[in-house]
Amino acid sequence: MNNSWHIASREFRERIGSRSYVLFSIFGPLVLLGFVYLLFLAGDVPEQRWKVLISDKAGIMENKIFTSGDKAVTYSFVDDYVDHDEFADAKKFQEFDALLEINEKILSNKIAFVFYREEPSTSMQMRVRYHCERRLEEVIAQELYDMPVQKYRKIKTPIGFSFRDVYDPYGMAADLKGWAGFFFGALIFVFIFLFGMTILRSVVREKSNRIVEVLLASVSPNQLMTGKIIGIGMSAFLQFTIWITIVSSGLYLMRETVFPDVRDASNVEMMITEDDASQQEQFFGSMEYNEFVDLVYERMQFSNTLGFFFVFFIAGYLFYGAFFAAIGSTMGSESDGQQFVIPIILLLCFALYSGYYALHYPDAPLSKWLHYLPFTSPVVVMVKLAQGYEPGHAYELYVALLILLAGAFAMLGIAGRLYKNGILQFGHRLQLRHLIKWLRRS
Amino acid sequence: MDTILDIRNISKSFFRKAALTDVSITVKKGEIYGVMGPNGAGKTTLIRIINRIIEPDQGSVRFDGDIMTDSDLSKIGYLPEERGLYRSMTVYNHAMFLARLRGLNKKDAEAKINDWFDAFDIQDWRKKRIEELSKGMAQKIQFICTVLHEPNLLILDEPFSGFDPVNVELIKKELIHMRSKGKTIILSTHNMKSVEEICDRAVLINESRKITEGSITELQDARKLGLYAVRFRGNMIAFVNALWTGFEVERKEVLGDDRFLMHLKMRSDRQFDDLLRVLIGQVSIEAAWEVKPSMQDVFIGLVSPVE
Structure with missing residues (x-):
């Protein structure tokens, strides 16, 4: 040896x-x-414009969301549960690029799912996350803690947004x-x-x-x-x-x-x-x-x-x-x-x-x-x-x-x-x- | 004299071609032992078996009385016929690497390298890369690397090939010096003159078999032809008359100034003394000796097919 x-x-x-x-x-x-x-620079996806459908059966967001004039993304609400399979295939949903699922547990578990048709850019993910989070923060601050939203933002637990391909929601494909x-x-x-x-x-x-x-x-x-x-x-x-x-x-x-x-x-x-x-x-x-x-x-x-x-x-x-x-x-x-x-x-x-x-x-x-x-x-x-x-x-x-x-x-x-x-x-x-x-x- | 190497009934074949067949030799401590044989006779195979580079199919090798093991390799120095060096290494690093492989620790290796570099006057080469050396210089390094760890048994396969006459003498002198210090040397060579000059005993191998083994004198005696030489000054007729019928002239050489060199054979049971006795007083004898065959003659005589 x-x-x-x-x-x-x-x-x-x-x-x-x-x-x-x-x-x-x-x-x-x-x-x-x-x-x-x-690769990081050259691989940038072109600027996206999204139409997002928010499925809010419990009416938590009360059909309100603040985009502050951001034209890159528009939101529509539906007061019913939309299954992601239905969203993927139903003709009436084809005009939407993504489905944001807000269920009644979101205030406690702080998890939201976004099902998209085409993979969003980082910027688009940030926009959706930012817009929705700010609205939800208002609701949480008011309904759960009864405190001003500015104060809540300092102590908040961030909401987790899970972005998933609506055609492959469980990530089976490569x-x-x-x-x-x-x-x-x-x-x-x-x-x-x-x-x-x-x-x-x-x-x-x-x-x-x-x-x-x-x-x-x-x-x-x-x-x-x-x-x-x-x-x-x-x-x-x-x-x-x-x-x-x-x-x-x-x-x-x-x-x-x-x-x-x-x-x-x-x-x-x-x-x-x-x-x-x-x-x-x-x-x-x-x-x-x-x-x-x-x-x-x-x-x-x-x-x-x-x-x-x-x-x-x-x-x-x-x-x-x-x-x-x-x-x-x-x-x-x-x-x-x-x-x-x-x-x-x-x-x-x-x-x-x-x-x-x-x-x-x-x-x-x-x-x-x-x-x-x-x-x-x-x-x-x-x-x-x-x-x-x-x-x-x-x-x-x-x-x-x-x-x-x-x-x-x-x-x-x-x-x-x-x-x-x-x-x-x-x-x-x-x-x-x-x-x-x-x-x-x- | 004790035996350092005892090889018994070694056989080895490669793809059914016999390289060695039932070869047995003994090498005694403190001798220079020659291994002779034509190309392809099996010399290198024998040497590789001694170095445990290859294993024999049959037979045993005993080193210093015991069956040889890997641990004995540190007591052996081996210089193969086709030896190489790492061209990109420095002379010092190369010597250190091989010394460590031979079991020397770093401190001892350093000391030995210094001693040998002094002895060969090559301290200036320490930092030279091997590729910068001439062939002769590289061969000196190879020789030093072989003897660095002061082995008890040194095995040299064609050690003089490629050396100029000055370096051949240097190596010979070093080998004789090592023998005087009790080291044993096995020398495989085609250079019969070297065998005659420095070997004590030798073996001749041909076509995978041992042909003969013995001291150089024994080997020469076995092939001598009963020939004697006399160099004298005087009259040729007087010389021939003195011989009369007891001797037979084989060859005559005129040296000039009434000087001659005669080669003779004895007839019946005449001895060298009888020859001298009949010549004294008839011619002036300058020298007289028994003509022995050179090792070259012995080699050729033993390996050439009988006609």
């Missing part, structure tokens, strides 16, 4: 000492941040969160491929310059392979950490400066002091964020996702890294064996497609299989994690992780055998029969 550590630390120092590593560590996340910034999970999964595979190829090149270089025979006189082939995979993995992990640090710092800075949190009640109160249409227009106009901003800052559970992201990255890297090491060790020359890299690349592509499939068909039986299959689980689990496991099914995540870890150790064992028998074979042209023979040899 000590020797594996010496091999690993040499590999690690060689990687982090290379110029390309340093450049990729610093400029990679900066470029990514640049893309994120452009949503942005799933895509974010897919992005994380894809990132894992990009890094696995990049650092897997680094393992392969490193093994081939050691073979071709014959240093490997000097090393093998001191360390076993398994120690050499393990040390190499760990050393390169450590450099990948460090690079990942640098990326995460730079990207999260950048996102934090953007949040503090360019894209402040518009849902923070204090921000709204500070910026709109009175019912002034022009002031509202100016404020909501400036808050015209697109859904990616909302996704990144509000809907992703980064702490949870990042934790599993690292765990699945490590396990996935060990699994595929062993493959790359085995192929590198069995190649007869630097140019040989490229054809055996192609199946690994295809496997990686298949894994990416699996993530895409799971994104669209999360409950399909095939998605379940792909979720547990070690070849595909790192990306599929990331998608599933972002979409959210059903209550009581979180164990599936740990089962997938255990299977992946077991697969990684099995793969290290197989690769170790190929490595041991292939590393001192030179000058041949790698063929499948070589791999089979070396696998069968003890």
Whole structure:
């Protein structure tokens, strides 16, 4: 183990000492941040004009709402309960863009549902939230507490507005969160491929310059392979950490400066002091964020996702890294064996497609299989994690992780055998029969 | 002399092709042991088995009296024939890396590196990258990395290839010095002159089998042809008359100024003393000796097919 550590630390120092590593560590996340910034800016939805139907059977709002001349949204009331399915399909409701459901419990549970036909922009969500909340605050202050509304606003509990697609109210279809999970999964595979190829090149270089025979006189082939995979993995992990640090710092800075949190009640109160249409227009106009901003800052559970992201990255890297090491060790020359890299690349592509499939068909039986299959689980689990496991099914995540870890150790064992028998074979042209023979040899 | 390495009945084949067949050798402590053989004879396979890089199909290797284990590897230094270095590493880092792999702690490794860099006068190279070194310089580093941990057994596969004559002598001198300190050296080489010069004993392997093993003198004696050489000054007729019928002239070489070099074979049971006795007083003998085959002759004689 000590020797594996010496091999690993040499590999690690060689990687982090290379110029390309340093450049990729610093400029990679900066470029990514640049893309994120452009996505936040360029992805803005056009200014929306909404007609909102307020279903207020209990008459809580008393058919009153104050828009202060805001022309972007108009409200109509109906003194009856409107089911969201009916709203989705009934001809008489087609003129409305959204249904705001006010039930009799809202004064106590402070939750309102908005069913929309087309996803509202952040600005539109803010407008609806702002207008309705101000009216409801009046009602709550007057009826529940009998105090001036200005006083109530200082002690209020904010009302939660849940925006839902009327055609998919339970969020069954692939949503942005799933895509974010897919992005994380894809990132894992990009890094696995990049650092897997680094393992392969490193093994081939050691073979071709014959240093490997000097090393093998001191360390076993398994120690050499393990040390190499760990050393390169450590450099990948460090690079990942640098990326995460730079990207999260950048996102934090953007949040503090360019894209402040518009849902923070204090921000709204500070910026709109009175019912002034022009002031509202100016404020909501400036808050015209697109859904990616909302996704990144509000809907992703980064702490949870990042934790599993690292765990699945490590396990996935060990699994595929062993493959790359085995192929590198069995190649007869630097140019040989490229054809055996192609199946690994295809496997990686298949894994990416699996993530895409799971994104669209999360409950399909095939998605379940792909979720547990070690070849595909790192990306599929990331998608599933972002979409959210059903209550009581979180164990599936740990089962997938255990299977992946077991697969990684099995793969290290197989690769170790190929490595041991292939590393001192030179000058041949790698063929499948070589791999089979070396696998069968003890 | 105690045995440091006892190899018994080793066999190894690759894809049904025999690389070694029932080979047994013993290497004694404090000797320089030559491993000779033509290309593809099985020398490198034997050396790799000793270094535990590959496992034999049959047979055993005993190191210092016990069955060899991985822990014995730290007592062995190995310089393979096709050796490499990490081109992007500095000379010092490379030496330190290999020293640590061979089991030295950092402090000891540092001290040994300094000693060897002094001995080879290469302290200036410490921070040079390997890729900046010439081939000869890199080979010096490879040699130093092999002996850094002061192994009891040193295994060198073609250690002189690529070295200029000055460095060959430097390495030979160092090997003889190490032998004087009680180290054992196994030398695999095609350079028969080196075997003759510095090896105490040797083995010859051909087509996966051991052909012969013994001291250099024994190996030469086994192939000698009963040939003697006499260098003298005087009259050729007198020389021939003195020999009469007891000796047979094989070759005559005129050196000039009435000086000759004659190669002779004994007839019947004549001895070297008899030769000297009949010649003294007839010619002026400058030198006389038994002609032994060179190791080159021994090698060729043993591996060439019988015609």
